[in-house]
Amino acid sequence: MHKTYHNGCHCEDDLPESPVKVHLMGICGTGMAALAGMFRELGCVVGGSDQGVYPPMSDFLRQMGIEIREGYRPENLHPAPDLVVVGNVIRRVNPEAAELERSGIPFTSMPGALRKYFIMDKTRIVVAGTHGKTTVSSMIAWILFKEALDPGFMIGGIPGNFGKNYRIGKGRHFVIEGDEYDTAYFDKRPKFLHYQPDVAVITSCEFDHGDIFSDLQEIQDQFRAFGRLVPPEGRLIAFGDDALVRDITSAANGQVRTYGFGPLTDWRATDVEDVGAGIAMSVAKGHRIVAQGTLPVLGLHNVSNAVAAVAVAEAVGVDPQDSLNALSSFAGVRRRQEIVGQAAGIVVIDDFAHHPSEVRETCAAVRARFPGRRLVAAFEPRTNTSRRAFFQASYVPAFQSADLIAVREPRDPEKFPEADRFSSERLAVDLRSLGKQASAFEDTDRLLEFLSTELRESDVVLVMSNGNFDNIASRLVDALEEREK
Numbered sequence: 001m002h003k004t005y006h007n008g009c010h011c012e013d014d015l016p017e018s019p020v021k022v023h024l025m026g027i028c029g030t031g032m033a034a035l036a037g038m039f040r041e042l043g044c045v046v047g048g049s050d051q052g053v054y055p056p057m058s059d060f061l062r063q064m065g066i067e068i069r070e071g072y073r074p075e076n077l078h079p080a081p082d083l084v085v086v087g088n089v090i091r092r093v094n095p096e097a098a099e100l101e102r103s104g105i106p107f108t109s110m111p112g113a114l115r116k117y118f119i120m121d122k123t124r125i126v127v128a129g130t131h132g133k134t135t136v137s138s139m140i141a142w143i144l145f146k147e148a149l150d151p152g153f154m155i156g157g158i159p160g161n162f163g164k165n166y167r168i169g170k171g172r173h174f175v176i177e178g179d180e181y182d183t184a185y186f187d188k189r190p191k192f193l194h195y196q197p198d199v200a201v202i203t204s205c206e207f208d209h210g211d212i213f214s215d216l217q218e219i220q221d222q223f224r225a226f227g228r229l230v231p232p233e234g235r236l237i238a239f240g241d242d243a244l245v246r247d248i249t250s251a252a253n254g255q256v257r258t259y260g261f262g263p264l265t266d267w268r269a270t271d272v273e274d275v276g277a278g279i280a281m282s283v284a285k286g287h288r289i290v291a292q293g294t295l296p297v298l299g300l301h302n303v304s305n306a307v308a309a310v311a312v313a314e315a316v317g318v319d320p321q322d323s324l325n326a327l328s329s330f331a332g333v334r335r336r337q338e339i340v341g342q343a344a345g346i347v348v349i350d351d352f353a354h355h356p357s358e359v360r361e362t363c364a365a366v367r368a369r370f371p372g373r374r375l376v377a378a379f380e381p382r383t384n385t386s387r388r389a390f391f392q393a394s395y396v397p398a399f400q401s402a403d404l405i406a407v408r409e410p411r412d413p414e415k416f417p418e419a420d421r422f423s424s425e426r427l428a429v430d431l432r433s434l435g436k437q438a439s440a441f442e443d444t445d446r447l448l449e450f451l452s453t454e455l456r457e458s459d460v461v462l463v464m465s466n467g468n469f470d471n472i473a474s475r476l477v478d479a480l481e482e483r484e485k
Helices: 030-041 057-063 095-103 110-119 133-146 216-228 243-251 300-315 320-327 356-369 424-433 444-454 469-484
Strands: 021-025 045-050 067-070 083-086 107-109 123-128 152-154 173-178 182-184 187-190 199-202 235-239 255-260 267-274 279-285 288-295 338-343 346-351 375-379 404-408 437-441 460-464
Touching: 021 030, 021 095, 030 045, 030 057, 030 110, 030 152, 057 067, 083 095, 083 110, 107 110, 110 152, 110 173, 110 182, 123 133, 123 216, 123 300, 133 173, 133 300, 133 320, 199 216, 199 243, 199 300, 216 243, 235 243, 235 300, 255 300, 267 300, 279 300, 279 320, 288 300, 288 320, 300 320, 300 356, 338 469, 346 469, 356 375, 356 460, 375 444, 404 424, 404 444, 424 437, 437 444, 444 469, 460 469
Parallel strands: 021 045, 021 083, 045 067, 083 107, 123 173, 123 199, 152 173, 199 235, 235 255, 255 267, 346 460, 375 404, 375 460, 404 437
Antiparallel strands: 182 187, 267 279, 279 288, 338 346
16 A cells, blocks of 8 residues: 655655755645745745645745646646655646656655755654644744744644744754655655654554545554654653553654653643633653643643643753743644634634544533533534544544534535445434534535524634635634624
8 A cells, every 4th residue: 555656756866955946736735835935945946836726825825926826737847947846635647747757857745855955954853643743743843942942843734823834943953743644646655754753752543544544553553663763862752641652652762751641651741720711730750740830722632732742842951841831822723723703702713623533622622611601513524534434423422512513514425435425414413312403514605604693692613624614714703793793
């Protein structure tokens, strides 16, 4: 399954040392747009192509003076750039990809470009896991920045403290969100296997990405290979409350340190208390309290994320108390429990949650933050995994903390065999059998119309999707503001 295509055009040794003109195929992806910005800051002439170009990423790129060509065409590679970076949305049959291979222009993947041009001489901190990696990466980057270590980073979301998801930095540390998804059509390995971490984190390991992994065992094998990349003198920080993660890291070469809440973890959160504006907590290393503070975050999962970040920072020389002090001003990550607006006495929150575990944790965190208020969950199954039937039953308990649930039917159902399709209507039926108010909708407009009618003062609306969800969160705020007038 993880076959690698060998072609001299994309071997690292054959890539230009200092490309002047760089073209990115699939430039509007979050990671690819970050890479485009990084090349632009190096002084390169940067452009790219994509299909279905839309804000905010298109605006972000154009503000940097980066040209975006709509659609994939052979002529996009003429005149020839010095380097082409191929995003993992591109398939071998893509007409621009076919022209690329015919042309002999040097090309590489996003991880290959990041490794070659930005992190080779850095201390690499790579955060991996099914859940939490964006937040942990953002927390680490903020700690290092506050400690005046001038870190670089590339993260899969936009940290609120920085306003963009990349930074080159002049310091010796570079923080990378390590994605387990495949690299490119010519390299089917997970992205995180390219980065050679000096310090690594594994936050979790569950089944996901059903379009490229056949089962959980296959995913475990990739995380196990990632853990073995840490050198003997390096550090692997692993979520010790999960038996599967402990098993994955048991054969690691580097020093393994666990974190979590359990008494047997090396780093753990203790004295955790919700204080309204955030969560007060202590961090213990072994049997000794090494830091105390208050985090402006929601949910126990973010407490765990903070402990991981503190443990990583200590591995590169930052005192734990200084790390927790830095996190007291952590501004979160956009689309991670982000309040997008309040109107007519109703709060609207946008979140990236899509896996059942993420939906469960996010609903629970928002419920705890707004006790006594009705929690309305609007969910879109958008990933290749969530649109399949694999998680059909798992989503039912995931919405336990919500009072009213509105679910959009998956897009493009014909892409999957009928027996393998996720059904939002079936989820709604199962939730109603448990006494929940739940409805399914064919499209976003109907779901929005339902919410606009059903919502009442003091409701909290939690919108969850790993995609744009047709901008429903902002549209709902606009509708509520009209109602308020």
